[in-house]
Amino acid sequence: MKFNKGNSLFKRMLNKVPIIFTKQYDHTFGGLEEIHPFDSEKYGKIYNYLVKKVGIDKKRFYTPEMASKEDLLFIHSKEYLSALNHSETIARIAELKVLSSVPNDILQNCLLKSVKYATGGTIKGCVLAFEYGWAINLSGGYHHAKADSGGGFCFFADIPIAVYKLFNNNNTLSIMIIDLDAHQGNGNASIFKNDNRIHIFDVYNERIYPGDFEAKKYIEFGYPVMSHIKDLDYLSLLEREIPDAIRKSKPDIIIYIAGTDIFKEDTLGCMNISEGGIIERDELVFRNAVKNKIPILMVLGGGYSKDSAIITAKSIENILKNVIIF
Numbered sequence: 294m295k296f297n298k299g300n301s302l303f304k305r306m307l308n309k310v311p312i313i314f315t316k317q318y319d320h321t322f323g324g325l326e327e328i329h330p331f332d333s334e335k336y337g338k339i340y341n342y343l344v345k346k347v348g349i350d351k352k353r354f355y356t357p358e359m360a361s362k363e364d365l366l367f368i369h370s371k372e373y374l375s376a377l378n379h380s381e382t383i384a385r386i387a388e389l390k391v392l393s394s395v396p397n398d399i400l401q402n403c404l405l406k407s408v409k410y411a412t413g414g415t416i417k418g419c420v421l422a423f424e425y426g427w428a429i430n431l432s433g434g435y436h437h438a439k440a441d442s443g444g445g446f447c448f449f450a451d452i453p454i455a456v457y458k459l460f461n462n463n464n465t466l467s468i469m470i471i472d473l474d475a476h477q478g479n480g481n482a483s484i485f486k487n488d489n490r491i492h493i494f495d496v497y498n499e500r501i502y503p504g505d506f507e508a509k510k511y512i513e514f515g516y517p518v519m520s521h522i523k524d525l526d527y528l529s530l531l532e533r534e535i536p537d538a539i540r541k542s543k544p545d546i547i548i549y550i551a552g553t554d555i556f557k558e559d560t561l562g563c564m565n566i567s568e569g570g571i572i573e574r575d576e577l578v579f580r581n582a583v584k585n586k587i588p589i590l591m592v593l594g595g596g597y598s599k600d601s602a603i604i605t606a607k608s609i610e611n612i613l614k615n616v617i618i619f
């Protein structure tokens with residue numbers, strides 16, 4: 294996707310860039326980082342890097358709307374949404390027992406609101422990906438959330454919600470999810486299990502959470518890998534298998550979960566991929582989409598090391614400078 298100055302797409306990009314962000318993405322729950330390895334300011338740090346180091350004017354970002362209850366009901370049951378009115382449910386999904394004693398309205402405001410904005414960002418990202426050929430939501434990728442339950446810090450199934458909103462306009466779309474977060478995307482696989490319009494490509498560490506053997510049956514292109522896999526083996530697998538999966542799926546859009554919990558210093562992912570390996574991985578996925586002229590939306594997924602934000606920021610910079618030619 295090279296643009297030149299006579300190109301109308303280039304002119305449009307002078308105004309807006311299909312990267313979606315709001316300050317609401319960061320969890321404002323004070324002290325969360327002390328009881329969970331997650332960097333609660335991760336999303337804002339990536340945004341700041343893109344503004345200050347890459348030089349993207351703040352006005353050029355897209356802002357998401359918060360997903361409405363109606364949006365959430367596209368996928369989730371009423372019973373599940375009601376259960377989130379109890380702090381115990383939120384504590385269980387966040388795997389933080391201490392949250393069960395926090396008043397529910399505080400958790401709704403400080404935690405669930407950010408996930409609703411992230412879900413709104415993924416919804417918007419799908420639309421922008423069709424418009425621009427690519428888009429990046431600086432949050433999202435909650436791939437453990439199922440229709441009637443959450444898990445692994447995932448409350449709402451942002452990708453399935455966005456996908457079913459796309460189906461509202463065109464129900465024959467073929468959708469490919471490339472899930473390269475370290476964890477198995479069991480929520481997405483479970484939600485899409487009977488839908489042959491969705492093609493899931495999932496590379497995950499099979500020795501860690503969630504170990505969902507039922508959901509594993511519904512991954513079309515599944516590649517469980519061992520703990521501590523290194524760059525060469527990991528990248529060779531992607532280089533070999535992604536083009537083939539794209540050929541077989543013929544997707545109209547790729548939704549890419551670019552989890553950085555594959556990083557060697559991530560305590561939850563237990564993989565051994567370097568910063569350079571992650572940047573190369575993201576470039577490889579984007580190049581495959583661009584080469585095949587398939588719109589791509591990237592969402593961030595997991596990433597729990599202190600370096601997660603800067604690695605993602607540098608990787609997006611690399612994509613903008615070397616693949617999209619921004």
Ligand SMILES: [Zn+2]
Binds near residue numbers: 476
């Ligand atoms: Zn993960």
